[in-house]
Amino acid sequence: MDFIAILSIFVLACFVGYFVVWAVTPALHTPLMAVTNAISSVIIVGALIAAAAPTVLGAIGAGSGVAKALGLLAVVLASINIFGGFAVTARMLAMYKKKERPVAK
Amino acid sequence: MPAFAGMAKWVVGTNAMHELTVSPWASLAYLVAGMCFILALRGLSSPASSQRGNRFGIIGMTIAVVTTLVTHVPIVQHLLVSDTGPAVAVRTIDWVTVVEILAAIGIGAVIGLVTARRIAMTAMPQLVAAFHSLVGLAAVLVGVAAYLNPQAFGISDLVIPLIGQPFAVIHPVSRIELGLGVAIGAITFSGSVIAFLKLNGNMGGKPIMLPGRHVINIALLAAILGLIAYFVTDQSAWIFWTITLLSFVIGFLLIVPIGGADMPVVVSMLNSYSGWAAAAMGFTLHNSAMIITGALVGSSGAILSYIMCRAMNRSFISVIAGGFGQSSDAGGPAAASDRPWKRGSAEDAAFLMSQAEQVIIVPGYGMAVAQAQHVLREMGDKLKAEGVRVKYAIHPVAGRMPGHMNVLLAEANVPYDDVFELEDINSEFAQTDVAFVIGANDVTNPAAKTDKSSPIYGMPVLDVEKAKTVLFIKRSMGGVGYAGVDNDLFYRDNTMMLLADAKKMVEDIVKALD
Numbered sequence: 001m002d003f004i005a006i007l008s009i010f011v012l013a014c015f016v017g018y019f020v021v022w023a024v025t026p027a028l029h030t031p032l033m034a035v036t037n038a039i040s041s042v043i044i045v046g047a048l049i050a051a052a053a054p055t056v057l058g059a060i061g062a063g064s065g066v067a068k069a070l071g072l073l074a075v076v077l078a079s080i081n082i083f084g085g086f087a088v089t090a091r092m093l094a095m096y097k098k099k100e101r102p103v104a105k
Numbered sequence: 106m107p108a109f110a111g112m113a114k115w116v117v118g119t120n121a122m123h124e125l126t127v128s129p130w131a132s133l134a135y136l137v138a139g140m141c142f143i144l145a146l147r148g149l150s151s152p153a154s155s156q157r158g159n160r161f162g163i164i165g166m167t168i169a170v171v172t173t174l175v176t177h178v179p180i181v182q183h184l185l186v187s188d189t190g191p192a193v194a195v196r197t198i199d200w201v202t203v204v205e206i207l208a209a210i211g212i213g214a215v216i217g218l219v220t221a222r223r224i225a226m227t228a229m230p231q232l233v234a235a236f237h238s239l240v241g242l243a244a245v246l247v248g249v250a251a252y253l254n255p256q257a258f259g260i261s262d263l264v265i266p267l268i269g270q271p272f273a274v275i276h277p278v279s280r281i282e283l284g285l286g287v288a289i290g291a292i293t294f295s296g297s298v299i300a301f302l303k304l305n306g307n308m309g310g311k312p313i314m315l316p317g318r319h320v321i322n323i324a325l326l327a328a329i330l331g332l333i334a335y336f337v338t339d340q341s342a343w344i345f346w347t348i349t350l351l352s353f354v355i356g357f358l359l360i361v362p363i364g365g366a367d368m369p370v371v372v373s374m375l376n377s378y379s380g381w382a383a384a385a386m387g388f389t390l391h392n393s394a395m396i397i398t399g400a401l402v403g404s405s406g407a408i409l410s411y412i413m414c415r416a417m418n419r420s421f422i423s424v425i426a427g428g429f430g431q432s433s434d435a436g437g438p439a440a441a442s443d444r445p446w447k448r449g450s451a452e453d454a455a456f457l458m459s460q461a462e463q464v465i466i467v468p469g470y471g472m473a474v475a476q477a478q479h480v481l482r483e484m485g486d487k488l489k490a491e492g493v494r495v496k497y498a499i500h501p502v503a504g505r506m507p508g509h510m511n512v513l514l515a516e517a518n519v520p521y522d523d524v525f526e527l528e529d530i531n532s533e534f535a536q537t538d539v540a541f542v543i544g545a546n547d548v549t550n551p552a553a554k555t556d557k558s559s560p561i562y563g564m565p566v567l568d569v570e571k572a573k574t575v576l577f578i579k580r581s582m583g584g585v586g587y588a589g590v591d592n593d594l595f596y597r598d599n600t601m602m603l604l605a606d607a608k609k610m611v612e613d614i615v616k617a618l619d
Binding site for chain 1: 142151156158166199205206209212213221232242244249254278376384386405406412507523
């Protein structure tokens with residue numbers, strides 16, 4: 001994809017983000033922070049690419065061996081966020097209950 | 106026969122122009138993941154749809170991770186020397202790396218899940234700050250990996266000189282994206298670590314102000330941006346490392362002077378930055394899932410920061426410039442005024458509330474500190490059993506994180522339709538018999554509406570003083586609120602101060618209601 005294409009996606013996503021986030025009810029702002037943290041760990045994609053990359057010509061400096069190790073470390077960190085983030089969000093969301101209606105008046 | 110020759114069409118390759126080419130199926134999968142993330146946020150428009158939304162988020166993340174694993178199977182190349190013919194290059198799956206990757210995911214999963222299960226809801230602000238630091242650090246590590254092995258990411262051209270080793274020249278545009286990615290990631294990391302230490306109590310909530318800090322910060326920022334621009338012309342390692350190091354430093358310096366109770370804005374801001382870091386990496390890797398996610402998270406944090414600042418009636422710049430506010434444990438001199446105030450007991454409070462038609466409870470950070478949310482709900486239940494209407498009023502900046510009070514009340518089993526935001530409930534105080542303030546202070550101070558000289562003037566506050574009676578729980582009359590001002594509410598005729606630890610006082614009220 002060329003730069004203009006990804007820039008377009010980015011701009012449109014910002015617009016979507018604006019409208020979607022304003023629609024979040026204030027009572028759920030804390031779960032919002034938890035879940036946005038979880039999804040921002042999609043950076044794991046970059047970490048996986050680094051960890052899976054074969055040793056290639058042209059690696060600068062210490063070479064791609066270091067890059068792979070850093071990629072693996074980033075995979076661990078991002079995984080903590082992904083599993084922890086979604087789990088803590090689910091835990092919080094399960095707590096929100098409506099008033100129980102009395103069974104008989 | 107070389108194994109997995111057929112995998113070639115799945116694998117990410119580079120085309121003749123050495124640009125990253127990704128299989129269209131993978132691009133489509135990443136787009137679907139992005140859509141799932143949008144739906145995850147959309148689900149948070151109400152508690153009813155929220156759990157389904159969270160499931161969409163999990164589905165989207167699974168799609169993104171599986172797609173990456175499938176399109177980037179680690180491959181190792183062997184040269185098979187045979188006696189009869191030329192040497193043959195054989196490529197097989199690098200199982201060692203596969204195991205390493207799965208183990209890394211597994212370790213992260215265990216740590217994440219155990220933490221999520223065990224964390225107390227009152228520690229949510231610290232947890233979120235800690236998680237943000239992990240995203241920031243991950244972004245930096247991915248950026249460094251991309252710098253060290255740019256060919257793997259498809260962001261460079263290989264130059265093979267006549268003599269010497271081949272080396273990779275990173276594309277100019279990629280250098281900007283990479284520079285921004287590590288800079289924002291580093292700021293997010295160090296800033297979040299400081300935020301965590303302040304929220305967790307490891308570091309005092311008082312702002313720490315270095316002399317000339319504004320000049321230092323602006324100089325650092327200029328240096329970072331300048332170096333990123335210079336990086337385009339010269340990809341030497343010292344430039345890259347300096348950008349990273351300076352960014353770590355400025356992240357630390359930015360957050361250290363911000364007071365503990367301004368943390369809602371700080372945490373939202375860092376949330377936003379972690380999104381922009383992911384977006385910058387997404388630009389570098391031409392990955393639509395990362396770009397969409399980065400935009401969503403970046404906007405989310407920015408909007409939350411705006412909401413927090415509006416609720417405090419302070420500009421974002423003034424919050425970030427820091428230096429405002431006292432730590433909550435700055436006991437300070439006893440309230441300077443000798444104005445008379447009324448003291449009450451648990452029995453008085455129980456009597457007043459049981460006779461009331463409507464009671465509005467106003468919780469604040471103090472309730473979280475005292476862990477009083479459960480007994481508070483018990484008190485509410487007892488009052489409801491006597492026919493009293495009980496509602497909860499939440500100010501947007503109550504607590505140390507947006508929506509924090511709501512989560513604590515939900516944890517205590519308070520039904521969410523009893524809980525109201527400032528705009529919705531403020532008009533009801535005038536018709537309410539008792540306003541019960543527990544752990545909130547500045548957000549109830551009527552001086553914000555009348556006293557132009559007050560530092561909190563103009564801040565939207567809850568109109569608790571309009572209720573027939575106000576019950577205010579506080580540990581002692583000495584000490585001031587976060588903004589360093591005394592609360593006019595204490596000295597009004599219809600206010601009764603309940604001086605004790607919040608949890609103890611509420612427990613005593615519950616006993617008295619029996």
